[in-house]
Amino acid sequence: MRSFFKYVLATVTGISIVVVLFFAVIIGLIMSTVSQMGSGKEIDVPSDAVLYVSLNHAITERTSENPWDGLNVPGYGDVKSLGLNDIIGRIAAAKDDSRIKGIYLNPTYVNTGMASLKEIRDALTDFKKSGKFVVAYSDSYTQKAYYLASVADKIYLNPEGGLEFNGLSSSIAFVKDALQKLGVEMQVVKVGTYKSAVEPFILNEMSAANRLQVTAYLESMYGSFLSNVSEGRKISVDSLRYIADNYLVRNADDAVRLKFVDGKLYKDELLTELKKRLKVEKKKDVPSISILDYVGSSNKEQSGDRVAVVYAYGDIVDGEGSDNNIGGDRFSRELRKLRTDDRVKAVVLRVNSPGGSALASDIIAREVELIKAVKPVVVSMGDYAASGGYYISALADSIFAERETLTGSIGVFGLIPNLQGLLNNKLGVRFDEVKTGKYAGLMSSPDKPLSEEEKAIIQAEVNRIYGTFTGKVAKGRSMTVSAVDSIGQGRVWTGSQALQNGLVDGVGDIQRAVKSAAAKAKLKNYRLVYYPNVKDPFSSLLGTSKEKIRAWMLGDELGEYRQYIEQLQTITRSSGIQARMPYTIEIR
Incomplete structure (x- = not known):
């Protein structure tokens, strides 16, 4: 009995010491953070x-x-x-x-x-x-x-x-056979010949349409790439192509x-x-x-008139979202505040998104349209502004993109996994249900394939959303719906191509978009304000770090291959009908 109490006491003492040390570390980190914040000291820049x-x-x-x-x-x-x-x-x-x-x-x-x-x-x-x-x-x-x-x-x-x-390349990982071995069937409903987000789950190689669009936008990007290198190094574009083709x-x-x-x-x-x-x-x-330590001097105008720059980057998701994505509720609320803020005379929406939830995209697009009715709103596109990313951009007064921006992808899809083979045959798990209506259990049983009637219902919804999407693009771009459909169908375009087919108004960076917005608002002196507000260090410190720790561990183990796991997780976790870029494109 004496030994028992001795070990219990030792265990309690050990736990107490660990807890004390843990809180000591946390307090130390907080004090370090406060010290860094309080110092606010800019690192001196040497002369010359x-x-x-x-x-x-x-x-x-x-x-x-x-x-x-x-x-x-x-x-x-x-x-x-x-x-x-x-x-x-x-x-x-x-x-x-x-x-x-x-x-x-x-x-x-x-x-x-x-x-x-x-x-x-x-x-x-x-x-x-x-x-x-x-x-x-x-x-x-x-x-x-x-x-x-x-x-x-x-x-x-x-x-x-x-x-x-040696030239640009773009590759896609196909997982159809891997899913088949697991007994998983991906059931697809979509609109758009080029809407190829579903292809990695149902094919083993690119479709002819997808290969056509990838070839077209890679060539467009490659043309810009060679043109800029040629200008910088005074080597002709033809010579650069020859050197790359022959790996010289x-x-x-x-x-x-x-x-x-x-x-x-x-x-x-x-x-x-x-x-x-x-x-x-x-x-x-x-x-x-x-450049990490250099700050430079600030020469911002301090007049009352403001141009708001709203950063929208990451996947478009339902609800609030997080700092790394575009939550429909959160962003619509931010835009609503800017619409009613009389100090804000114009809005620049900076979009860098492959898309996501069709519903969240529509909620944000509605607020863009409402802002446009009372003050100028201009879109600046980053690396991506495709599918849902284009959806939230289409109703702006003007759209600017870089030549290398990937945009368009006007299409909609739904991806519903059928786990019957995995659950029934491999794991021995089965589901049974009681329902009060014929469609009460629609998509609720993971081990049952969709019936033809159920597929027809979902396809009708996908078609309806595509109609809404193309209708809003037509309204925003002053085009007919048939004209939008002809350049839609899920096809991805570069900024250069989008300028030619009318999806964007000009080639330029965010500075050009800001100047355009200010000109539309007839502003000469103004200052920029940025949204959403960046969380203060204490919010980051005390907020949950579960996702960041998981991402760190995943990246530490998988390195550059982490992106493929994350892409698979993004698709499989997405709920509802999606307006999403076919895949994340890594140019090498």
Whole structure:
């Protein structure tokens, strides 16, 4: 008995110590966060410095508050990151900052879409107008990294490094056979010849229609890609195509010979080159500041008139959603507030979304239409503004997209899994039900296939929603419904193609959209306000971190393959009828 109490006491003592230590760590983290917030100290920028730009982190549309910056905490990490808004803003600030003499660009790996990459490239091009230099250096260049680097005055490569330049490709993972082995059948209802979101679940390769659209938009993006590289490196587009088709650039020697880079340098030699440009003594370090730490000066107008920029990025979902997606209720509420706010004279909706819930898309589109009735609303499209992403854009006064933006995908689908083979045959699980009406159990039994009558009911709803979708696009774009249908059918277009077929009004970035909105509102002096409001660090600190921890663990184990698991989860968890991009497109 004495031993029993001894072990119980030891256990209780141990648990108490763990609890005390846990709360001590939490308190320490909170104090650290308060200290960082309270200091608010901007890192000093040396005189005659270079701005160091390395984009080796995930680039979202907008910088999010992270109270864990600098701390290795699961779900948050120990690496700072910037959103596209701050990357572009800080490069613009550096252009007019007398302390910054040039940019040292180190784009070994760039984790963002082609449209966002083009916006960063344009910011660097604008920076060069100041007469300041841009020097790019890397141990190796991926194709995206080289596309960004091609804007530089000088490009250098490690003597033993490589440079990838062999054309764009896009691949899709098909899981039909895997599902078949599990005894899972995907039942599909859709509208749109090109609406291929369902293909990975029912086919083993692209349909002819899907292959046609992928080929078309890849060629369109590739044309823009080659044109920009050609302009930056003074190499003809035909020569670039020939080099890529024959894979002539493989190593540093090839890159120098074909004038893709200006020289082979080791890191120490690159630093010597920078010192010469900055007229720094050999024994001294290169004065520099990272774009992660650089803030620059703020010259915002402080007049009462406002232009609101609303960031809508991620999947479109029903309900409130989260910081990483577009909740129909949350975003419609934000837009409603802006509509009734007399200080806000115009609204810019920044859309970077592959779509999602058709219902949530319609709820948001309604608010866009209501804003348009009382004040200008202009859409700026990022990497994606497809399907539901286009749905919420269509009723705006004007739409701007980058040439590389993927948009359109005007189509609707429903995906209903039949788990009969898995549950009945493999697991021995069966369901039985009692119902008061013929269709009372519609889609409620996972082990029963849809009857032909049930399929007809769902198909009728899909058709109705497609009719609503095309009707709103027709209204917003001043087109006939038949004209919208001819360029709809789920087909994906690039921004360049969308400009030709009337789905967008112009090619340009978010700055152009802001200027357009201000001009429509007849504003000369105004300030920008951003929505939704970014959560303060305490909200992030005290809020649930379950999803972030899960995402961190998944990414740590699967690396780049994590995206395929997440795509599968997104599709299978989606409820209701979807207006969604066929798939996430990774350009390599």
